[in-house]
Amino acid sequence: MGSTTDGTRVAPRGVVDLRGVDGTGFGVRYPAGAVVVVSGLPGAGKSTLLRRWSGAGAVPVVDPRAVHEACEAVMPAWLPYAVYRPWARLRHALLLRTSVRRGGPLLVHDCGSRAWMRRWLAREAGRRGRELHLVLLDVGAAAALDGQRARGRHASARVFARHRAGLARLSAALDHGDPVVPEAASVLLLDAVSRSRAVDVRFGR
Incomplete structure (x- = not known):
């Protein structure tokens, strides 16, 4: 269940399910310095939500797509991404670690189907007294x-199917009340x- 600080702001704790809930716009509040991972299928709207929440850059966002494009910009056009994908993934992991260690609130774009990634982020954040929170966009495959x-x-199709299977397992477990995300505070x-x-996200009191 999530707590609310007022009628228009939700402070998630544990599992907070707002699927199928109509109403007016609301804001989300997290503790100061929280690391918030926004997950969902490719096309679910993660980037759109992160742009809205980042407040024109007021809250930093780590997005693997930005690393992909930065690597692509310095590689020959004829070279397939699959060849330098390991390098791009390493750069993304280093950027994540640096961003977490820098302190302050952080928004992370992630597919959400990799539990090891959440556990690693939770450990990095926890060493600095920060919490990890997960936002899962469950919009369905057709909408994505x-x-x-x-x-x-x-x-x-292969990547989409892999993410779909992983997120379906996560969603099903959450629907049954299983504690499948113990590393996340919410x-x-x-x-x-x-x-x-x-409509927005705020950090701190």
Whole structure:
């Protein structure tokens, strides 16, 4: 259950399920210095939500797509991404570690299907007295595919299927009340409607 500081702001703790909940816009509040991981299928709206929450850069965002594009910019056009993917992933991991160690609130774009990534982030944050929180965008496969078409970027069928299977297991376990994300202080579940209502995020008191 999540607590609220007022009628329009939610302070998640534990599992907070806002799927299927209509209403007006609301804000989300996390502790100072929290690391918030926004997860969901490719095309689920993670980047859109993160742009809205980052407040024109007021809260830093670590997005693997930015690292991908930075690597792509310095590589020959004829070289397939698969060749330098390990380097891009290493750069992303180093950027994540540096960002967590720097302190202050942090927003992270992640597929969410890799439990080891959440555990690693939780350990890095916990060593500095910070909490890890998870936001899971559960919009369904059809809506996510529509989102990919709208943005003009497409995950391969293999990658999409892998993320879909991992997130389906996570969602099913959360629906059954299983403690599958012990490393996260909260899990906020949003669908397409509640995602659009989550107008901003604040950190601290």
